[in-house]
Amino acid sequence: MSEQERGTTATPGGEQPPQEPSVSHRLWRELTTGNAMLTVLSVVLALAIGGLLIILSDPRVQQAAGYFADRPSDTFATAWQSVSSAYAAMFRGSLVDFGEYSVVRAVRPLAATLTNATPLIAAGLAVAIAFRTGLLNIGAEGQIILGAIGAGYIGFTMDLPVVVHLVVAVLGGVLAGAVWGGIAGFLKARTGAHEVIVTIMLNYIARFLLAYLLTIAAFRRAGRSDPISPYVAESAQLPRLFEGARLHLGFLLALLAAAVVWWLLTRSTIGFRLRAVGFNPHAATTAGMSVARSYTLAMCIAGGLAGLAGASQVLGTERFLSSGISGGLGFDAITVALLGRANPWGTVAAGLLFGALRAGAVTMQAETGTPIDIVLVVQSLIVLFIAAPPLVRAIFRIRVRSRGLGAPEAKGWEA
Amino acid sequence: MIAMHRAAVIRVGAVLAASALVVTACGEAPEETDAGSDGTDFVGCMVTDEGGVDDKSFNETSHRGLVNAHDAGTISEVQVAESHSTADFEPNVSSMVSQDCGLIVTVGFMLADATAAAAESNPDERFAIVDFQYTDEDSGEPVTIDNVKPLVFNTHEASFLAGYLAAGYSETGTVATWGGAKIPTVTIFMDGYYDGVQHYNEVHDADVEVLGWDKESQDGQFTDDFSNASLAQQYSENLIQQGADVIMPVAGPIGESAAVAARDAGDVALIWVDTDGYESLPEYSDLILTSVVKGMDTAVQEAVEATADGEFSPEPFVGTLDNEGVSIAPYHDFSDEIDEELADEVAELEQQIIDGDLEVQSDAAF
Numbered sequence: 001m002s003e004q005e006r007g008t009t010a011t012p013g014g015e016q017p018p019q020e021p022s023v024s025h026r027l028w029r030e031l032t033t034g035n036a037m038l039t040v041l042s043v044v045l046a047l048a049i050g051g052l053l054i055i056l057s058d059p060r061v062q063q064a065a066g067y068f069a070d071r072p073s074d075t076f077a078t079a080w081q082s083v084s085s086a087y088a089a090m091f092r093g094s095l096v097d098f099g100e101y102s103v104v105r106a107v108r109p110l111a112a113t114l115t116n117a118t119p120l121i122a123a124g125l126a127v128a129i130a131f132r133t134g135l136l137n138i139g140a141e142g143q144i145i146l147g148a149i150g151a152g153y154i155g156f157t158m159d160l161p162v163v164v165h166l167v168v169a170v171l172g173g174v175l176a177g178a179v180w181g182g183i184a185g186f187l188k189a190r191t192g193a194h195e196v197i198v199t200i201m202l203n204y205i206a207r208f209l210l211a212y213l214l215t216i217a218a219f220r221r222a223g224r225s226d227p228i229s230p231y232v233a234e235s236a237q238l239p240r241l242f243e244g245a246r247l248h249l250g251f252l253l254a255l256l257a258a259a260v261v262w263w264l265l266t267r268s269t270i271g272f273r274l275r276a277v278g279f280n281p282h283a284a285t286t287a288g289m290s291v292a293r294s295y296t297l298a299m300c301i302a303g304g305l306a307g308l309a310g311a312s313q314v315l316g317t318e319r320f321l322s323s324g325i326s327g328g329l330g331f332d333a334i335t336v337a338l339l340g341r342a343n344p345w346g347t348v349a350a351g352l353l354f355g356a357l358r359a360g361a362v363t364m365q366a367e368t369g370t371p372i373d374i375v376l377v378v379q380s381l382i383v384l385f386i387a388a389p390p391l392v393r394a395i396f397r398i399r400v401r402s403r404g405l406g407a408p409e410a411k412g413w414e415a
Numbered sequence: 416m417i418a419m420h421r422a423a424v425i426r427v428g429a430v431l432a433a434s435a436l437v438v439t440a441c442g443e444a445p446e447e448t449d450a451g452s453d454g455t456d457f458v459g460c461m462v463t464d465e466g467g468v469d470d471k472s473f474n475e476t477s478h479r480g481l482v483n484a485h486d487a488g489t490i491s492e493v494q495v496a497e498s499h500s501t502a503d504f505e506p507n508v509s510s511m512v513s514q515d516c517g518l519i520v521t522v523g524f525m526l527a528d529a530t531a532a533a534a535e536s537n538p539d540e541r542f543a544i545v546d547f548q549y550t551d552e553d554s555g556e557p558v559t560i561d562n563v564k565p566l567v568f569n570t571h572e573a574s575f576l577a578g579y580l581a582a583g584y585s586e587t588g589t590v591a592t593w594g595g596a597k598i599p600t601v602t603i604f605m606d607g608y609y610d611g612v613q614h615y616n617e618v619h620d621a622d623v624e625v626l627g628w629d630k631e632s633q634d635g636q637f638t639d640d641f642s643n644a645s646l647a648q649q650y651s652e653n654l655i656q657q658g659a660d661v662i663m664p665v666a667g668p669i670g671e672s673a674a675v676a677a678r679d680a681g682d683v684a685l686i687w688v689d690t691d692g693y694e695s696l697p698e699y700s701d702l703i704l705t706s707v708v709k710g711m712d713t714a715v716q717e718a719v720e721a722t723a724d725g726e727f728s729p730e731p732f733v734g735t736l737d738n739e740g741v742s743i744a745p746y747h748d749f750s751d752e753i754d755e756e757l758a759d760e761v762a763e764l765e766q767q768i769i770d771g772d773l774e775v776q777s778d779a780a781f
Contacts, residue, residue, distance in 0.1 A: 093510070112506055116502070119502075208639060211596070211639045211640075212639075215597055221552075222552050222553070223550050223551060223552040223553065223554075223555050224550070225598075225599045225778070225779065226524040226525075226527075226598055226599060227596070227597075227598060228524070228525075228528075246505065313502065317502060318501060318502065320528070322501055322525060324465050324500050324501035324525065325501055326500070327465070327499060327500020327501055327502055327503075328499065328500060329500070329502075358503075359506065362496065362503065362506045362507055362510050363510055365495070365496050365497065365510075366494060366496050366507070366510040366511055366513075366514055367510075367514070369494065369495070371497075372496075372497050372499065376499075
């Protein structure tokens, strides 16, 4: 943003809210007041279309379709087999594998789901809480990276006693993420710089910062010339919850974070302020609330939550830092928050669903050769349907009674 | 990452388009036969890194090795697990372990830890890892894991020849290179290229300059990303403006941006890497002076075929000019433009390197 522009939009003391674009406000309304049924139907619809794609992309079905006129039953049989085996593999890969001989091995897929869900929940909350304050936090990706850098660095360089090390490392990650998120919030509050632009740019900075750090000696593993960090010291690792799976304490931290966010939003004064600002910044100003402070605070909290996601990835799941530590989690988190209707428990549910999709996709790909990209398409379709409720209503012929816009709380997942 | 998602959508779209073509629905039904009765029962598996199996680079080339082995009938099935982020590595490798894989090929240094861990907890499973060799943390000496075969390449030997050729071909006296990331598998190309040019300068008392990489300081131009095509093009344009008339981009798919820049500028030639660019980049084939070919497909194919024959060994495969694991591609359209003398010199150097009379060095060599 040029000096001149900043001059015109800067508001002394930042008390005056920047003009809220009406599109994001309408989206906000739609998301916080939409009903749970619609969400479920969107997921079902997306899975159905995903199934169609699996059928169409299966070479065996294509082959059978080649002689459709001659023996149509083949096409249907292979199509059914294709989609059922793919989704069955997805189920086995994400929940329970009944074919395994021991209980631990049978529930390992579930552990994989929860492991995948951990960063999605934490980062999803980061997007959700910003959303409740009327901010679109596209920067979870960068905040995750900063969190991972902070937690990782403390994890593999410092030498601290057992419990202390872990606590310091996690807090370091949360703090690093909070600072990164806070930058965007502060700039929005002070200069009116749009948070979408700022967070996107900060994502790039974070990514290249990580790429740079991995080239310097302090972040390099001994004996390796690749950009890969040392392992996090054992004292700083989030302990695994049970043998033979990667599920770790970070998952419980993510659930705890969800509880804290829920309490913050619904039971605390701060949360009331954030929601009031999100609902109508003008009214909030009139009521004597500081919009600027709320923006900065919301983005700090958001950054801290994403930082927690980064910390749990580096201290729990991966245990070392590499350039792909975030791998698009921050963008999936946006989807998770949208699907969760920007509601803490909804975000947890959505994070679990996406974690299951990711875990199942791995098995589906390995067992049936179905491209893993199908899952990305399913995820994207879910967002599409959620963003276009009339489409889903039309497809399922749902009639809606016109609802008042007064309901500030989603009644979906909480009910 | 957004770009990655888009690529995925395009890929699925392409599959749909292709299937639509196939669905003409008028063929004849085949007779019922027993499928897969060709005698072999060996599954070749692969776990890609974040690039995915169609990265026009090392994942794709390694995968081709498995496909070629399948086409040749030595293995019965090819299974691939694509990774989209580092978090996918461990689950992908484990899911392959739980399949009936005869050999699991993992691609790239990023998968080194996941592969080592899986190899350790599954001593009966066999692995091959492309582009990575385990080393001792303290001494830096190579370490052998009994069930992991490293497939690595001394590409600097071949890129030395390419550098020599570039220096001899250049009219402006300036040649250039840039890389996708400062990692050993990239810089090894640049080291050889740099030395090749220096060698030309020595032999011919010339003063050809290399832009984009300095072997002594181990520093140069990198996009730090294998997907940022516009940055890649900008780098290439800058290098051309500084007088370079031969460019070697070492960056997988976005190397193509150098071709775009070269086409715009005219009179600029390219040296492609990994595969013969004359074939893999047909729309720019007239710009390809030569290519530094890294035979990952051959290496993977040989490893999987040896394993299928019951002759797996954890002995690393090191691709060299000698065993044709690395090579420089034919000059194709440039055959007439390159002095016979220069071509002979390059051929002679190649022989010298093979015979061990000339040693090419790189910190990243194996």
